[in-house]
Amino acid sequence: MEIRKFLAIVVHMCVSVRPCIREHWSKNTVVSCNFCPNILSRDRFLSILRNFHISDNALAKRKGETGYDPLHKVTPLLDNVCANFQHAYTPSQNITMDEGMCKF
Structure with missing residues (x-):
């Protein structure tokens, strides 16, 4: 169960970027994060x-x-994640590509 919590925090850190890992557990209201301290302690x-x-x-x-x-x-x-993603979703023939997804 702790590994799932650990991986959830790692994924969260990819979205909620801070200058330092420890700042996800900071008490400073400017850089504080409510998610990480409620899931797992910083030391753990x-x-x-x-x-x-x-x-x-x-x-x-x-x-x-x-x-x-x-x-x-x-x-x-x-490899495991990619295989599971490919198994979970197979795109159909009619897909629209947004120009924001492509380099100019």
Whole structure:
């Protein structure tokens, strides 16, 4: 259950950007966040963050080696998320593209 809370805070941090991770738990009303402190304590979040591993570092290729993946640490999670997204939603033939989504 704590891992779900941890991941919810990580996703929230992508949307609610602060200069520093610790500021999501700040008591300062200018930068305070109501979501993070109510989900998980700052110390517990940082503890999980320090110890959260998705892949084995011993299997990682070094920069310059063939097969080097700069996203090695999160590739298994990204692959799983992408597969689930593709399974959950299949776009139909008639899709409208907004010009705001394309580079000029």
